[in-house]
Amino acid sequence: MTAPTGVTRVTLLKDLRLEWRSKDAINSTLFFSLLVVFVFAFSFDPTAEESRQIAGGLFWVAFLFAAVVALNQTWAREIRNQVLDAYRVSPALANSLFIAKTLGNFIFVSVLEALMTPLFIVFYRLRSLGPVWQLLLVAVLGTWALVVNGTFFAAMSLRTRSREIMLPLLLFPISIPAIIAMVQSTTSILNGEGARFWIVLLVTYDLLFTTVCLLLFETVLNAE
Amino acid sequence: MSGNGYLFAAYAVTWVIHITYLGTIVRRYKRLQGEIEALKKPGPRS
Amino acid sequence: MIQSLNDSMKKLFPILGVVTAILLSYALYMALVWAPTEKTMGNVQRIFYYHVPSAWTAFILFFVNFGASIVYLIKRKPAADIVALVSAEVGVVFCSVVLVTGPIWARPVWGIWWTWDMRLTSTLVLWLIYVSYLFLRRFSSSGETPTLAAALAVLGALCVPFVYFSIWFFRTQHPQPVMGGGGSIDPRMLHVLLINWLAFSCFAFLVCWSRYRLEKLQRDVDQAHALESLMDPRGSIR
Numbered sequence: 001m002t003a004p005t006g007v008t009r010v011t012l013l014k015d016l017r018l019e020w021r022s023k024d025a026i027n028s029t030l031f032f033s034l035l036v037v038f039v040f041a042f043s044f045d046p047t048a049e050e051s052r053q054i055a056g057g058l059f060w061v062a063f064l065f066a067a068v069v070a071l072n073q074t075w076a077r078e079i080r081n082q083v084l085d086a087y088r089v090s091p092a093l094a095n096s097l098f099i100a101k102t103l104g105n106f107i108f109v110s111v112l113e114a115l116m117t118p119l120f121i122v123f124y125r126l127r128s129l130g131p132v133w134q135l136l137l138v139a140v141l142g143t144w145a146l147v148v149n150g151t152f153f154a155a156m157s158l159r160t161r162s163r164e165i166m167l168p169l170l171l172f173p174i175s176i177p178a179i180i181a182m183v184q185s186t187t188s189i190l191n192g193e194g195a196r197f198w199i200v201l202l203v204t205y206d207l208l209f210t211t212v213c214l215l216l217f218e219t220v221l222n223a224e
Numbered sequence: 225m226s227g228n229g230y231l232f233a234a235y236a237v238t239w240v241i242h243i244t245y246l247g248t249i250v251r252r253y254k255r256l257q258g259e260i261e262a263l264k265k266p267g268p269r270s
Numbered sequence: 271m272i273q274s275l276n277d278s279m280k281k282l283f284p285i286l287g288v289v290t291a292i293l294l295s296y297a298l299y300m301a302l303v304w305a306p307t308e309k310t311m312g313n314v315q316r317i318f319y320y321h322v323p324s325a326w327t328a329f330i331l332f333f334v335n336f337g338a339s340i341v342y343l344i345k346r347k348p349a350a351d352i353v354a355l356v357s358a359e360v361g362v363v364f365c366s367v368v369l370v371t372g373p374i375w376a377r378p379v380w381g382i383w384w385t386w387d388m389r390l391t392s393t394l395v396l397w398l399i400y401v402s403y404l405f406l407r408r409f410s411s412s413g414e415t416p417t418l419a420a421a422l423a424v425l426g427a428l429c430v431p432f433v434y435f436s437i438w439f440f441r442t443q444h445p446q447p448v449m450g451g452g453g454s455i456d457p458r459m460l461h462v463l464l465i466n467w468l469a470f471s472c473f474a475f476l477v478c479w480s481r482y483r484l485e486k487l488q489r490d491v492d493q494a495h496a497l498e499s500l501m502d503p504r505g506s507i508r
Contacts, residue, residue, distance in 0.1 A: 149425075156418050160409040169405055173398035174425055177432035180440055197439050205432055212428060216421045219343065223414035227314040227378055234317040234374040235298075238324070238367050245363045246477065253484050259491055263498070 007093065011100035016107065026108070029073070033066035033112050034119070041123040051124040056186030059120050060179060064146070066116070067109050068168045071150040075101075075158055094218035102151045109147055113139060129192030134185075138195065141202040142182035145209065149175060152213040156220055178205050283479065290472040297462075297469035305462040317375040318459075323467035324367040325393055327474045331361030332396060332427070335403075339423035342416055348489070351416040354423060355407060356481045358400050360474060365397040376447075386446045388437055395433045399426040 040058050120126065128135060150171050157166035172179075185198035301319035308315035338354035341347065372390045373383040384390075403426060407419050455463075 152425075156406070156410075156421070159411045159414065160406070162409060166406070166409060170402050170422065173395065173402050174429050176395050176398070177429060177436040180436040184440060184443065201432065201435060201439075208428060209425070212425060216343075216424065219417060220421050223417040227312045230374055230378045231313050231316055234371045235320060237370050237374065238320050241363060241367050241370065242473075242477075245360075246480075249477075249480055249484055252488070256484070256487055256491055260487075263491070263494055 005096070007096035008100045008103075011097060012103050015100065015104040026111075029066060029070045029108075029112060030115060032069050033062070033116050036062040036065055037116055037119045037123070041119075051126060052129070052190045053187060055120060055124045055126055056190060057183045058124075059116070059186065060142070060182045062120075063113060063116060064172075064175075064179070066112050067143075067146050067150065068171065070109055070112065071105060071147070071154050071171075072164050072167055075154055088222060094221050095214050097221075098151065098155075098214065098217040101155075102148050105151050106144060106147045109143055110140075113143060126190065128190050130189035130195075134189045134195060134199075137199060138182060138185045138189065138202065141199065141206055142178060144206050145178040145182075145202060146171070146175060148206070148210050148213055152217065152220070155217065178202060181205070283476070286472065286476055290469065290476055293465075293469040293472055297466040300462045300465050304458075306456060306458055308459075311379050314375060314378045317371055319462055319466045321368060321371040321375060322463060323470045324364045324371070325389060326467055327470050328361050328364035328368060328393070328396070330471075331357045331364065331474065331478075332400060332430075335361060335400070335423055336427035339420035339427075342420045343424070346416075348416075351420070352482055352485050352489075354416075354420065355485060356478050358403050358407075358423070359481060360478050362397060362400050362404060363477075364470075364474065365393055365400070368393045369397060380447045382447075386437070386441060386444070387448055388434075388441060391437045392433050395437075396430065399429060402426075 040062050044054065044058060150167065153170040154167050156170065157163045160166045181198040181201045185195035185202070188195040188198070297319075301316050305316065305319065307313060334357040335354050338350045338357060342350040342354060369390070372387075372393075376385050376387075376390075377383050403419060403422050406422055407415055410418050
């Protein structure tokens with residue numbers, strides 16, 4: 001197609017390739033997420049019945065911390081090599097860069113989720129009473145909500161002091177409705193109840209925030 | 225604490241918060257006035 | 271003409287100050303004396319007359335912040351940026367009042383310090399969002415602060431309906447004590463509530479105005495410092 005998707009594709013592939021070759025970020029973040037799962041497993045040791053009530057919350061909280069560590073790495077490479085200045089000067093659309101970064105983060109963070117989930121199932125002896133495809137849908141929507149805002153705030157935090165604490169500081173409050181939705185829907189589905197309201201909320205949230213982040217990204221990139 | 229005690233506490237805390245904030249504004253204003261005086265003075269500065 | 275406008279505004283400030291002080295005293299009298307005592311909760315219910323107007327004032331201030339941020343993003347006027355900063359700060363102050371008076375009210379009535387009541391919980395999330403906004407303003411590098419803050423304010427404001435819906439549904443699934451009772455309110459109580467709201471709105475306006483003047487002065491002084499160092503006669507370029 002035309003230039004924007006080309007730039008997106010190229011940037012995304014470049015990121016994925018770099019990650020795969022260096023394996024820095026993957027290994028450290030992966031290990032961190034495993035650690036978080038273990039710590040939670042030691043701290044909360046519920047019966048199988050109880051665990052269905054709290055596993056939703058525990059999983060998403062554990063995942064939130066792992067995702068923040070992953071997101072903080074998002075722009076680290078770009079800063080090191082002054083790539084962002086090149087982007088600002090080039091005619092490439094800022095949005096292409098944002099979509100590429102967000103998709104890359106989404107893939108990366110989904111891999112983390114996929115690895116954390118079996119551990120959770122095992123440690124909490126989980127068995128879902130509701131349909132698993134709904135759990136997957138919630139996971140995709142929730143992950144996207146965190147990643148799209150997280151990528152945006154990571155870009156915002158680039159030139160702030162205490163950059164690494166800035167990201168969760170900005171991300172968590174605004175993500176609260178999405179987090180409530182993720183946790184409540186996961187818990188409902190695990191217990192065989194419906195989660196339609198939460199899923200609709202997540203879809204609306206994702207659509208609105210993706211649009212607004214796209215609209216504002218160029219402004220933020222050129223903020224100086 | 226009786227009911228009235230809680231009532232007094234709530235109203236008192238409200239004003240403590242407001243007066244504290246106003247206090248920070250006043251303090252910064254005084255400091256700025258000092259800076260303005262320093263700027264107005266002519267002559268060599270360190 | 272601007273000078274005379276400035277002067278008349280400066281004269282207006284103390285007059286408004288006196289009016290506000292009178293209003294606040296009158297509102298306090300109404301709340302403590304004139305308002306009828308509530309049947310079930312007794313005098314503790316009078317906290318309501320400080321708790322609710324503070325919440326309304328905070329929400330209005332956050333709305334002003336949203337408007338000012340949009341104006342800044344479109345027109346890049348420094349005045350809009352200052353209004354955004356001021357309304358967020360004062361909004362957080364009023365929000366803090368809500369979050370402190372709420373538990374003080376809940377404790378004697380419900381026996382618990384916190385309840386996931388809709389208003390209290392939403393106020394807490396708003397407080398978190400706008401405190402994070404203030405942190406961004408403090409930590410970002412000064413050239414880009416207005417733009418970044420404005421972008422964050424837009425996202426924060428758009429989040430608000432989601433905050434309400436998610437907490438509303440959470441509460442229908444997990445029923446919680448409701449503060450302030452449901453249903454209709456005694457007209458005398460409503461009257462006192464509105465008087466207190468008027469008084470606190472005037473007070474908020476004055477506080478915002480003071481903070482605005484302070485910020486404007488601060489920026490002018492900063493600019494003077496910057497100019498001075500540029501024109502340092504001893505020739506060192508800092």
